[in-house]
Amino acid sequence: MVTNSKDNNALRILMFPWLGHGHISPYLELAKKLSRKDSKIYFCSTPINLKPIKNKILDYNSIELIEFPLPSSQELPPHYHTTTGLPPHLLPALKDAFEMASPQLSNILDTITPDLLIYDIYQPWVPKLASSYKIPAVHFQTTGATAISYFYRLSMNLKTAFPSTIIHLKDIELVRMLETGGGDESDPENEQDRDRVFDSILGSVEILLIKSSREIEGKYIDCLSDFIKKKIVSVGPLVQEFVGNDQENDDVITWLSKKEPFSTVYVSFGTESFLSKKDLEELAHGLELSGVNFIWALKFPEAEKITKVEEALPQGFLERVGEKGLVLGGWVPQAKILNHSSIGGFVSHCGWSSVIESLSFGVPIIAMPLQNDQPLNARLVVEVGVGLEVEKDDKLEFGREEVARVVKEVVVEEKSRETFGKRVKELSEVLKVKADEDVDNAIKELKRLCENNLRKVE
Structure with a gap:
């Protein structure tokens, strides 16, 4: 059930991750952190991805699940509306179906009227749609700044020096990427994927959230910021919580x-x-x-x-x-x-x-x-x-x-x-010490962004 009540002065955030477990999980952990900081979270994904989440948010009254149904087809039935268990040859079809369902997101934005939208990889259409609603959209990157900055420099053929000689792909690894299609820009599917990824990053309004910490990769966070000309805001490790006395296993x-x-x-x-x-x-x-x-x-x-x-x-x-x-x-x-x-x-x-x-x-x-x-x-x-x-x-x-x-x-x-x-x-x-500080700083940045946007709209 979707609600659109304005709860106090809580920041109302729609979170919209990509359909893979490696994306859903950190988005959910960030949702939990934000919900504890006076934010109302609408967590949006396909029904099959939301099903296992329900029991994980029983203690989080400020998180509401929003279904994002994809068009069902013989090739892509509802149980394949996730990357978990998806046959690899169907991944392009899933990406296309995800994008084709953009009218569903329009309906959701009309209903809940969020202050902010946090979106993921393969979604360059999302910030464009949010902009038409005058809603700021911020990209949350679940991959580290080291890899993203390395691949961005490689793909864009930038001449700027990279901060490390240790961090690199070996020649044989680059060759293998080409052989398997991962780096072949002449392949339309790969070129489209690359564009989706980097256009999603570049479409983020002013800042980019990243699952990381300066203590691990500070110089690569600065490097990425320099490359994309946006402020990079780390949100910490977002490690999944567990109950220490849980009898399971x-x-x-x-x-x-x-x-x-x-x-x-x-x-x-x-x-x-x-x-x-x-x-x-x-x-x-x-x-x-x-x-x-x-x-x-x-x-x-x-x-x-x-x-x-x-x-x-x-x-x-x-x-x-x-x-x-x-x-x-x-x-x-x-x-x-x-x-x-x-x-x-x-x-x-x-x-x-x-x-x-x-x-x-x-x-x-x-x-x-x-x-x-x-x-x-x-x-x-x-x-x-x-x-x-x-x-x-x-x-x-x-x-x-x-x-x-x-x-x-x-x-x-x-x-x-x-x-x-x-x-x-x-x-x-x-x-551990920096985790809460990172989330607090991220909240400040998101509130600042929303306040600035509100002034522009008014």
């Missing part, structure tokens, strides 16, 4: 509690990144060779229809590792795991949310990036001194010996373990 926590402090690595590649069969096998052998305890959240593309994790692992792997390893399929309580005292490292694909979450909980990172911004995030991890990257071979494949070497250097070897542990703990403490 007791078996996982019980297993972890039997391990020594900092003796265990958590292994996860997120919800939408998947290892090849060969890389998965090399990772398994690498974990076995390292001799460390591990808890592995193992997920597969829906198309592979793997029902048991044993089917994907090397023969006899689970028997050989025994009590040293716990392999789980499906959803796992990542925040609770990272917060556990036995965790000494996070084997991660380095999606931005995973990097931020690991640093927030004070866990060093063993970086195994796969695609998109992940290699750049991995090199930022190295530059900041909170982890190491597992180097790939000349075919961009992982090897078991290299996996084992890096895991042991981060988690086992005393000197390096203490160095990484000390640095990441210091950073974690600073992030």
